Amino acid sequence: MLSGADERMVRRAAREVRAGMTVNLGIGYPTLVVDYLEPGLPVCMHSENGISGQGPALPFEQADRNLIDAGGAYVSTLPGTAFFDSAVSFALVRGGRLDLSMLGALQVAANGDLANWIIPGKYTPGVGGGIELAQKACRVVVLCTHLDKRGQSKIVAQCDLPLTAPACVDRVYTDMAVIDVTDTGMVLREIAAGLSVDEVIAATAAPLLIDENELATF
Amino acid sequence: MINKRTSIEEAIAKIGDGAVVMVGGFGVPGTPFTLIEELVRQNPRRLTIIKNDANEAGMGVDHLLRNGQVERLVVSHIGLNPHAIQLKNEGRIEVEFCPQGILAERIRAAGAGLAGFLTDIAMETLLAEGKPRVELDGEEYLVERALEADFALIHAHAADPFGNLTYAASARNFSPLMAMAADTVIVEAENMVALGGIAPEAVHTPGPFVDHVVELQELSEAYGVVRR
Numbered sequence: 001m002l003s004g005a006d007e008r009m010v011r012r013a014a015r016e017v018r019a020g021m022t023v024n025l026g027i028g029y030p031t032l033v034v035d036y037l038e039p040g041l042p043v044c045m046h047s048e049n050g051i052s053g054q055g056p057a058l059p060f061e062q063a064d065r066n067l068i069d070a071g072g073a074y075v076s077t078l079p080g081t082a083f084f085d086s087a088v089s090f091a092l093v094r095g096g097r098l099d100l101s102m103l104g105a106l107q108v109a110a111n112g113d114l115a116n117w118i119i120p121g122k123y124t125p126g127v128g129g130g131i132e133l134a135q136k137a138c139r140v141v142v143l144c145t146h147l148d149k150r151g152q153s154k155i156v157a158q159c160d161l162p163l164t165a166p167a168c169v170d171r172v173y174t175d176m177a178v179i180d181v182t183d184t185g186m187v188l189r190e191i192a193a194g195l196s197v198d199e200v201i202a203a204t205a206a207p208l209l210i211d212e213n214e215l216a217t218f
Numbered sequence: 219m220i221n222k223r224t225s226i227e228e229a230i231a232k233i234g235d236g237a238v239v240m241v242g243g244f245g246v247p248g249t250p251f252t253l254i255e256e257l258v259r260q261n262p263r264r265l266t267i268i269k270n271d272a273n274e275a276g277m278g279v280d281h282l283l284r285n286g287q288v289e290r291l292v293v294s295h296i297g298l299n300p301h302a303i304q305l306k307n308e309g310r311i312e313v314e315f316c317p318q319g320i321l322a323e324r325i326r327a328a329g330a331g332l333a334g335f336l337t338d339i340a341m342e343t344l345l346a347e348g349k350p351r352v353e354l355d356g357e358e359y360l361v362e363r364a365l366e367a368d369f370a371l372i373h374a375h376a377a378d379p380f381g382n383l384t385y386a387a388s389a390r391n392f393s394p395l396m397a398m399a400a401d402t403v404i405v406e407a408e409n410m411v412a413l414g415g416i417a418p419e420a421v422h423t424p425g426p427f428v429d430h431v432v433e434l435q436e437l438s439e440a441y442g443v444v445r446r
Contacts (some may be wrong), residue, residue, distance in 0.1 A: 029321070029414045046320075048318055049244040049245075049247075049388050049391050050244075050388055050390055050391050051388055060443055060445050063355065063443045064387060065246065065247070065389060065441060065442055065443050066247045066248075066375075066386040066387040066389040067247070067387040067388050068244075068245055068246070068247055068388055069388075070244075072298065072444075072446070074247050074443065077387075083385075083387055083388060083390055084317065084321035084390065084431070085320040085322070085390050085391060085393070085394045085395055086244070086319070086321075086392050086395065087323055087325075087326045087392050087395055088318070089319070089322070090318065090319020090320075090322055092325065093319060094319060094337075094339065115221045118344070124303065124306070124307070125295050125296055125297030126293060126294055126295030126296050126297060126313075126315040127294065127295060127296040127315055127317055127318075127345065128293065128294050128318050129317065129318035130299075130317075131317040131321060131339055131343060131345070132317055132318070132320075132339055134337075135338075135339060135340075136311070162343065162344050163342055163343055164343065165340075165343070166342045166433075185381075190239070
């Protein structure tokens, strides 16, 4: 179950997804976004293992043993679903046909650098399709907790973990804030209800540009 | 058109020590569990395995790892198999990670008779280390080498005796690419159909790429839904 703050983050991030988009949802919080989309919204969900137009996840009793998404969940087809091989799947990503990629993060830097695949010596599962999704989707947004398990900000001036891709992130949704990456730096757009701007600043290890008049809550 | 039906023992016996073997599948769908089981039984050593992932602990490729047959893995990730991560961390196997689409494209390139290709993917990451760089029209690119193999092990939904294949749903993944990129392509088929049993426009892998077709007599539990 999601905590209240995490649930608000995922619900807010779901508004990124617009009619007509082709969208890839990464493992973790991004996967949950699908539950918060407006019913009937005409979007095309892509999965790296060779699916466009992926349908909702299914319980084990109804699962097709041959139909999983890239995260290993059993999923379904919809009218309009297509299957293809892994080369075609990443041609779609690199070729500019993926409108939106939603990814998790270990660190996001002020210039949009993303680190989300390796903690040397500790966490080395391999990158999967993460580099291409980060580097080539038309728009890249990150969903992550604002702080890591040790209470350190995941929003940093510079990543000290190895990069997934440089300067690739357009926007970050956390349990505390919505932050845009712009040419002049990170701009705080929205803060979670119940938090003060000072609390968000204190929890963030990167400089934030703020226009108090424009600031919304979510 | 010739009949490529082969016994599983005869087909897998061609794989010797030190062979480079591509294995289709992404997670369970498309993993040729029965061919892998026979590869464990016949026990060639020092294998290089090229696969998207290392399955999960106790499944598929993990049986080859547990049997000590694997020297090197070329994969995009092994996150669902803690045992594979442990072997890697202990230095008991070598693991080469490739971005998933680059892995697919390297395999496709080999199958298409190309030496490699140029890309900007992963240029500023650890995965670019040691890869040649070239400049083309003022832009810098990594050179990604084609990835070929001695053998490919493929699971098909249906096959005819000539080796025309179809794949089910998300079980297609790397299989059509690997079926083009290996010197010897061995297929296990859930359903054997007569020549003409697959409509020409429905063929996913054309028969000329395939060398041996093994009919599956039954599907083991490994092919079923995994209740995590």
